[in-house]
Amino acid sequence: MSILHTVNKSPFERSCLDACLGHAQPGDSVLLMEDAVIAALSGTAFEGKMADAAKTLKLNVLGPDLAARGLDPARVVSGISVVDYAGFVDLAAETKATNAWL
């Protein structure tokens, strides 16, 4: 079974996202939340990295955190799914463990 990795820090400020992507195994899920949601947007310096990661990982971003910051879900990089809190619970339930890259 796979693991759910959560990342909550901006990739512009901390290296948590890089560390997560460097260790996650093919088939794992990643959820971008809180200040990490900026990484999900197209047109940022991280777009290429996220598009690459989407080839082997199931990438998700928390919708309420996008809305809080005025970031348009329609601008999310293709291959990243926007989920709500119920979707977060589903992700946690369908993986054997959660790894929070704080």
Added chain:
Amino acid sequence: MDDMESGVVKKFMFVNRKPPHGTVYALEVLEMVLISAAFDQDVHLAFLDDGVLQIKKGQTPAGIGVKNFSPTYRALEGYDIEKLYVEAESLAERGLTEDDLLVDVEVISRADMGKLMAEMDVVLTA
């Protein structure tokens, strides 16, 4: 006699580098800025790195249970705080443009931001 009584006006710059809502830095700096308005100082606000997200249009944080303080930036004009500077490179790195911002600002280069900081008497970064 202290600086305030003698009418000394210093150049203050509040430098915002953190995104809003994830931590309390953005709101705390905004409160400092509002307080500073009461002291008739020459106040400058800079938004760079993730700080540019503080003045992103369309913030609706009700869904994460956080107060939406972003409209307060629009009220700064009423306190005669009108010197707002945004770093162009920081916007570009985040796929944003000046149209994404909820207040009128002056967009300047990183190099010019550095020069502007050097002209200040007091710089507070968070």
